[in-house]
Amino acid sequence: MKEKKLKIKDLVTIGVFAVIYFVVTFAVGMIGVIPILFLIYPTILGIVSGTVVMLFMAKVQKPWALFIFGMLSPLIMLVGGHTYVILLHAFAVMIIAELIRRIGHYNSFKYNMLSFAIFNTWICGSLMQMLWAREKYIELSMMMGKEYVDILIKLITYQHMALVYLGAIIGGLIGANIGRILLKKHFIKAGIV
Template sequence: MKTEKLRIKDLVTIGVFAVIYFVLMFLAGIIGIVPILYLAYPTLAGIITGIVIMLFMAKVQKPWGLFILGLICGLIVIAMGNTYVILAHVLISMAIAEFLRKKGEYKSFRYNMLSFALFNTWICGFLMQIFLAKDKVIEMAETRGMGHDYIMKLIKLVNYRSLILVYIGAIIGGIIGAYIGKAFLKKHFEKAGIV
């Protein structure tokens, strides 16, 4: 079992892959501009970013690697002006993902796949903060003279039930992404000798 400390090489790899992950995640975010589809954002992001994170997990088979990568993503979205809700969410998602990786001793595909699925749920944090700020939306809209029924229609989109669906979507997207990632590892990266 590899339980080495993270070396400089690994830390640099984390930084490099964080950039690639982030860019792809944001590209997936374009979907959010279309109303209602933002509920599918975590699923799509999982499918698209699976390749990057699976390659990352193959490169850094050490404790805390994935956790730090996720944590940094959280810190960046905070610096870009999100709320602390997302940071809390990141910490929870990453802790579970890290735990799953440890169970698989950092190299079992099954556990890495589950780990990525959980990792992927941090993106739900974006919706979570809207969900938690619901009261403010209602309040704000009321002061602006928008009718209650109108607001309810909007808010309906972000309720417990749909939130659960979003989480399930995130996990399914993560699993699909992990399988795509596995296929790419086999088809390209192992042959190319970069893992």
């Protein structure tokens, strides 16, 4: 199978979907105002964003499209003041997600679903900053107040993060299946895919 290369049109599509995805990520991230909800943030993000990402994968079935798409939000977050952890974590996650997608030749629902489940764990890096770049993350979070930071310090442990990653994967699988239903029901009928 000869691999298709990304074209300008594909890069524009990546940009458009990345903006939509970032808005969804930011909106869902607002639940983090209540610290305990940070632990379910990746799960909810996977459920809510599954349709966007599955539609993106249906539209752009080419190598490295998902990787580029997936790296844009962490780059924006890094520029916005997050630590290097979010970018390195996302880089590793996106490589794995891209490789899984490649196994399914970019058009298999099963492999796209598994790819999205892994893709969705990139946001766990925003919490892993508390463990891998603690001082910088505490400094960033201080605008929310000392009480908020103290709660985060107690909440974000390696044990809790194992559950957060599991939740992110489960949320990704649920979101991918919701996306599949909506793709069949609405987007394919409308001729969008």
